[in-house]
Amino acid sequence: MTLAAPDSLREPLRAPRIDADRLWARLMALARIGATDKGGVCRLALTGLDGQARELFIRWARELGCTVRIDAIGNIFARRPGTDESLPAVGTGSHIDTQPTGGRFDGNYGVLAGLEVLQALDDAGIRTRAPLEVAVWTNEEGSRFVPVMMGSGVHAGAFPLEHALAAADAGGVTVRQALRELGHDGAAPAAVADGAPRFGAYFEAHIEQGPVLEDAGVTIGVVTAALGQRWYDVTVRGMEAHAGPTPMGLRRDALLPAAALMQKVREIALAEQPHGRGTVGCVDVFPSSRNVIPGRVRFTVDLRHADEAGLARMDAALREAVRALSCPEVSIEVEQVVCFPPQAFDERLVGLVRQGAEDAGLTRMDVVSGAGHDAVYVARTAPTAMIFVPCKDGISHNELEDARPADLAAGATVLLHAMLAQAGVAD
Numbered sequence: 001m002t003l004a005a006p007d008s009l010r011e012p013l014r015a016p017r018i019d020a021d022r023l024w025a026r027l028m029a030l031a032r033i034g035a036t037d038k039g040g041v042c043r044l045a046l047t048g049l050d051g052q053a054r055e056l057f058i059r060w061a062r063e064l065g066c067t068v069r070i071d072a073i074g075n076i077f078a079r080r081p082g083t084d085e086s087l088p089a090v091g092t093g094s095h096i097d098t099q100p101t102g103g104r105f106d107g108n109y110g111v112l113a114g115l116e117v118l119q120a121l122d123d124a125g126i127r128t129r130a131p132l133e134v135a136v137w138t139n140e141e142g143s144r145f146v147p148v149m150m151g152s153g154v155h156a157g158a159f160p161l162e163h164a165l166a167a168a169d170a171g172g173v174t175v176r177q178a179l180r181e182l183g184h185d186g187a188a189p190a191a192v193a194d195g196a197p198r199f200g201a202y203f204e205a206h207i208e209q210g211p212v213l214e215d216a217g218v219t220i221g222v223v224t225a226a227l228g229q230r231w232y233d234v235t236v237r238g239m240e241a242h243a244g245p246t247p248m249g250l251r252r253d254a255l256l257p258a259a260a261l262m263q264k265v266r267e268i269a270l271a272e273q274p275h276g277r278g279t280v281g282c283v284d285v286f287p288s289s290r291n292v293i294p295g296r297v298r299f300t301v302d303l304r305h306a307d308e309a310g311l312a313r314m315d316a317a318l319r320e321a322v323r324a325l326s327c328p329e330v331s332i333e334v335e336q337v338v339c340f341p342p343q344a345f346d347e348r349l350v351g352l353v354r355q356g357a358e359d360a361g362l363t364r365m366d367v368v369s370g371a372g373h374d375a376v377y378v379a380r381t382a383p384t385a386m387i388f389v390p391c392k393d394g395i396s397h398n399e400l401e402d403a404r405p406a407d408l409a410a411g412a413t414v415l416l417h418a419m420l421a422q423a424g425v426a427d
């Protein structure tokens, strides 16, 4: 029979405290992997650089005594045991893959804030009843491989594992091959439906990636929901021809209807304010020679809205515009490649985030996320909430992305409070 140590001998439970410098140091160490000359990060999903970043995370997690699990789509889970291992884990995390001209904080912050919470609990000698897990979700950005939010999407059953593994980049390399190259083609089931453990609750900390918090002078964004998204690949086909001998009236110029459609994307979004968003991010003109009439134009469309009916209206307006611009000389194909509805977060967990900000004496406001996050898919499998902190000038998906150490630590403090409230402190 083991006697409990008398109170005087037991390490007193100190209030856990986020170490802002330690969090910042880890962020800067991670940012060195794929660092760009302009101070950003280019670390595309499942490249060698992403592999190095994954291994660094795994090393840090193991140094904290975590066990590490990698699932079949490469999601990484670092687990800190609870005193009651029968309870579902309280999860946190985000992604460490970046945009080609990405920043040091998008995704990386949520992963390292999670590690910082674990280390703060260690420093304070606190055990939680429920286990805690920090997740690194594969390919959140959707920049190298589509669909976006791939690892969390497979976890939640938004699309099958096979569909994700077969996704190929512009060079024809598949996710399956890239995972194998990194040795991160894990054995653990990836989808909850296939037996992957479901979180008891999930909190994700993230920079806001917009100007609202900074503009309001508020530190904590209590995220109540995220916009729904629809992504399309549009291909307009005409006929390449010589720019000189071909009269204007006898051309099959693919660029003309493409340009009109791109303008229409902006009009469709402006008609759906305040939450409607429409973006053409990639344009590829073929053969892209100054004295050849374009024979083919490919471009992407990203539509977003706060409600499903609004998204449906935007989709219908896009397809109507395609119909109106179609003509015998030029064909227009639209393929929808991503579709997920707006996602409300769990009211009770959102309340824990609010309470965490209050307990920490931090200013807060409710916000809706314009960006998609892994939490959007995880919310389909477990109660989920998000915590936003400001980023400089609201700039993100840009190498200039920046954030203040104090704000990042504040968000991690709220994360700590919310996770502790959910996981329970063991006696």
Ligand code: HGY
Binding pocket: 140, 141, 142, 148, 149, 370, 371, 372, 373
């Ligand atoms: O596109 C998004 O909203 C996210 O950054 N992947």
Ligand code: MN
Binding pocket: 095, 106, 107, 140, 206, 373
């Ligand atoms: Mn992100």
Ligand code: MN
Binding pocket: 099, 106, 141, 397
């Ligand atoms: Mn992003």
